[in-house]
Amino acid sequence: DIQMTQSPSSLSASVGDRVTITCRASQSISSYLNWYQQKPGKAPKVLIYAASSLQSGVPSRFSGSGSGTDFTLTISSLQPEDFATYYCQQTYSTPPWTFGQGTKVEIK
């Protein structure tokens, strides 16, 4: 199975900060990488698919990059509604389609 490792596991940031979360795959997954946001008590919501494609309706301050084994989610200017947990997910080839362990973004 492909393992997904996110870093950091948590971070504290202020409104307006630029935030970067990284995700590393245990083997090459091309661009089969998605990013989700989850707020407490809510279902996850997709932000980025295929490594860098912004889901319709998602603010442009979110962006994704990378290919192969190393990927990045960037929030260009953190907003109050962005405090949440973020997960990467690989959907390369056959299942299981694994998630990273999550990165919790908290208010500094």
Next chain:
Amino acid sequence: QVQLVESGGGLVKPGGSLRLSCAASGFTFSDYYMNWIRQAPGKGLEWVSYISSSGRTISYADSVKGRFTISRDNAKNSLYLQINSLRAEDTAVYYCARDNRIHVGHWFDPWGQGTLVTVSS
């Protein structure tokens, strides 16, 4: 609007069974692969199972293989997960999610609100 609504969760004793349902609306259900994903309390996301649009192709996580059965009824716009031989470690919120596929990949969207399964004596 596109919507998924899960039901069927609850408190069950170890070794017991439950059938989870996911009702879809707002899209042509029979065109899409579907997934179940779970999240143990305070933990991350774990993909559980998927089923193709026709129901002919199915896959499971190793952790549930042989105990869980995914199925669908396209006439009823519904997805199901039969969960048997429940263990404490199966305690989780279970989400259904639509699988969106294009040539460059696939992703889960939308997700239902989730249904909580608690396994305890």
